[in-house]
Amino acid sequence: MRDSVTIVGASLAGLRAAETLRRDGFGGRISLIGDEPHVPYDRPPLSKQLLAGDWEIDRISLSPTERMADLDLDLRLGQRATALDVASHTVDIEGTTEEYDGLLIATGASCRTLPGTEGIAGVHTLRTLDDSIAIRDALRSGPRRVVVVGAGFIGAEVAATALGYGLPVTMVEALPVPMGRVLGDTVGDIVAGVHVDNGVDLRCGVGVDEVCGTDRVESVRLSDGTVVEADLVVVGIGVVPNTGWLQGSGLALDDGVVCDETCLAAPDVTAAGDVARWPNPRYGEVMRVEHWDNAVEQGAHAARRLMLSDEEVKPFSPVPWFWSDQYDRKIQLAGRPWPDDEVSLVDGSFEERRFAVIYGRDGCLTAVFGMNRPRQVMQYKGLLERRASWSEALDFAEVQT
Amino acid sequence: MRIVVDYDLCESNAICMQIAPDVFEVRDDDFLYVLDETPGEGRRDAMDEAAQRCPKQAIRVED
Numbered sequence: 001m002r003d004s005v006t007i008v009g010a011s012l013a014g015l016r017a018a019e020t021l022r023r024d025g026f027g028g029r030i031s032l033i034g035d036e037p038h039v040p041y042d043r044p045p046l047s048k049q050l051l052a053g054d055w056e057i058d059r060i061s062l063s064p065t066e067r068m069a070d071l072d073l074d075l076r077l078g079q080r081a082t083a084l085d086v087a088s089h090t091v092d093i094e095g096t097t098e099e100y101d102g103l104l105i106a107t108g109a110s111c112r113t114l115p116g117t118e119g120i121a122g123v124h125t126l127r128t129l130d131d132s133i134a135i136r137d138a139l140r141s142g143p144r145r146v147v148v149v150g151a152g153f154i155g156a157e158v159a160a161t162a163l164g165y166g167l168p169v170t171m172v173e174a175l176p177v178p179m180g181r182v183l184g185d186t187v188g189d190i191v192a193g194v195h196v197d198n199g200v201d202l203r204c205g206v207g208v209d210e211v212c213g214t215d216r217v218e219s220v221r222l223s224d225g226t227v228v229e230a231d232l233v234v235v236g237i238g239v240v241p242n243t244g245w246l247q248g249s250g251l252a253l254d255d256g257v258v259c260d261e262t263c264l265a266a267p268d269v270t271a272a273g274d275v276a277r278w279p280n281p282r283y284g285e286v287m288r289v290e291h292w293d294n295a296v297e298q299g300a301h302a303a304r305r306l307m308l309s310d311e312e313v314k315p316f317s318p319v320p321w322f323w324s325d326q327y328d329r330k331i332q333l334a335g336r337p338w339p340d341d342e343v344s345l346v347d348g349s350f351e352e353r354r355f356a357v358i359y360g361r362d363g364c365l366t367a368v369f370g371m372n373r374p375r376q377v378m379q380y381k382g383l384l385e386r387r388a389s390w391s392e393a394l395d396f397a398e399v400q401t
Numbered sequence: 402m403r404i405v406v407d408y409d410l411c412e413s414n415a416i417c418m419q420i421a422p423d424v425f426e427v428r429d430d431d432f433l434y435v436l437d438e439t440p441g442e443g444r445r446d447a448m449d450e451a452a453q454r455c456p457k458q459a460i461r462v463e464d
Contacts, residue, residue: 044456292456293416321454323414330413330431373426374415382419 002101005283005306006091009106010034010145012042012292013273013299016060017104020300026307028101031074033081033093038129039068044292046132047157048325052164053136055131083109084249086266102268103307105246105257106299108289109274114149114211122210122217123233127156138232139165141245147220147230152194153179153324154303156234160326162234170201170228172220184339187357187369190350191331194371197338198327208253218350237291241275256288261315263302270302282317282387283336291322324366329353332374334381336366342390347376347398356380358397360390376400403463404438404448417460424431425451426454 007014010032017031034040040062049055063071076093080254083092084105090097111125122143125134139146139162146162148155151173162169175181177188178195195202207223211233219229231265241256251265256277258266263278271278273295274301277288289298301316321334337359348355348371356376359367365388379400383393404424411433417425417431419445426434440448445462452460 165457293454296454323412325412332414372431374413374431376420378415378419378427 001028002026002086002306003100003102004031004106005029005303006098006100007104007106008031008032008091008102009108009218009273009275010036010040010075011106011108011273012040012062012293013108013295013302014039014104014106015040016296016299017303018071019063019072019273020303022305024304024307029074031076033076033079034128034366035078035080035334036128037078039063039075039113041129045125046129047126047154049160050051050129050132051126051136051139051158051161057133060129060236065389066182070340080245082245082247084251086250086269088266092232095373100268104271104299104302105265105269105271105275106273106302107242107275107297109241111235112206112236112237112240116235117211117217117233117235119233120211120213120217121215122231123211124214124237125235126158127239135234139167141230143167143229143230145170145186145228145316146234147228147233148219148234149173150236150238151192151202151204152236152238153322156191156232156326157324158234158236159195159266160198161261163199163327168201169199170203170220170230171195172204172206172222172228173204174207176205178202181339182337183369184337184343184359186343190353190371194327194329194353206262225373239274241288243275247313248358259315262313263298263305263316264313268306270296272302278316280317281315282319285336287320289320293321294318319381321381326346330370330372332370332372332377333367334377335359335384337367337369344394344397346380347373347400360391360393363390365390365393402440402442402445402448404435404440405461405463405464406433406435407459407461408433412457412459414456416456420451420454421447424448425450 041060118122123329145168148159148171176183180188210221257271259278263270271324276288279286325333341359341361356370356373370377415427448462
């Protein structure tokens with residue numbers, strides 16, 4: 001039995017890991033180290049309710065104060081881990097070298113930025129509570145136009161929220177179809193239509209050549225030569241895992257902390273959440289998943305991995321799942337689609353923008369996508385977990401209708 | 402055991418319905434309905450899992 005566990009990263013994966021250890025009866029010391037000054041909070045509202053001003057900060061706490069106290073954590077906020085040495089079992093935190101017994105890495109990821117925009121006021125990325133507050137204040141100050149770079153989930157949610165302030169919004173997407181690489185063009189076109197119908201000036205298939213302005217942003221020059229005037233720019237072009245502090249640690253790093261299929265990265269070291277890359281045996285594919293539900297599930301799995309023997313442990317083999325709320329639409333995707341998968345409408349209609357589609361490949365069901373169809377998404381997610389065949393999924397759809 | 406849902410928090414992601422369709426149902430109006438507010442003790446593990454995995458932490462299991 002271990003004496004203690006050190007968790008680096010005090011967001012969703014790290015906190016759920018700590019909760020799992022206590023729920024499973026671990027009575028030793030749990031140190032939870034986070035570089036942000038805030039108590040662990042939930043990130044999805046940062047681009048929605050908090051950004052819109054509908055919610056205050058106290059509503060996004062991940063754990064009520066009394067539940068947090070029950071966990072009896074050695075909680076160290078505003079402290080940064082700067083180095084790890086797996087050979088000597090030590091971690092450096094704020095200049096102090098500490099020995100660890102079990103270590104769980106959940107340091108998450110940071111936003112990619114547009115090169116050349118450092119030091120230009122009015123250009124933001126959105127990842128943290130402080131980012132969200134800064135963008136909210138900028139939205140409230142009444143910018144003439146908001147430019148959102150990237151039509152992924154963060155960009156789409158920010159665009160929807162900015163429209164809610166009554167502001168003109170231009171969204172710039174490098175791909176010809178928003179999220180086409182994930183959802184395929186059929187579904188991506190519908191997602192694009194939702195933005196346009198809600199009033200977004202959507203520019204697809206163009207990149208950003210330059211963000212112009214000396215101290216403050218004044219305009220954005222696109223790769224097709226057009227110039228869009230803007231005094232607020234929000235960049236949502238993906239994230240990079242926070243592994244800089246692990247250089248020279250002895251861990252394998254490759255766009256994330258490389259783990260085995262049980263989330264073990266080295267003896268007594270596991271990783272979870274946005275920072276972890278592991279071979280998911282369900283797909284025979286090495287993946288890194290940036291979704292909320294994955295942080296919860298992998299946090300719990302990586303915590304248990306530290307407590308189990310090699311014989312007891314199971315691989316981590318989830319069906320990835322996420323949701324996104326944009327305007328009055330709820331988008332959900334479960335599974336792992338490829339853009340050229342076969343697509344079949346199984347419920348609702350594209351015209352009403354309330355529908356579920358399933359994706360198939362090589363005789364297998366690969367994914368389900370729903371727009372305002374949570375019930376159906378969860379039904380097909382159950383089929384995905386059972387590794388249902390494509391024809392089984394089509395039969396199921398026929399019985400439902 | 403009593404199941405309590407905070408409908409101000411619930412966003413109808415239907416994760417609970419996948420875990421326990423005998424207790425939770427999201428209907429075509431996009432709202433969650435609790436079919437059985439006092440499930441038997443044998444459903445305890447499923448209820449705990451539903452509460453833990455709810456993206457909005459909108460489900461409470463009370464004794």
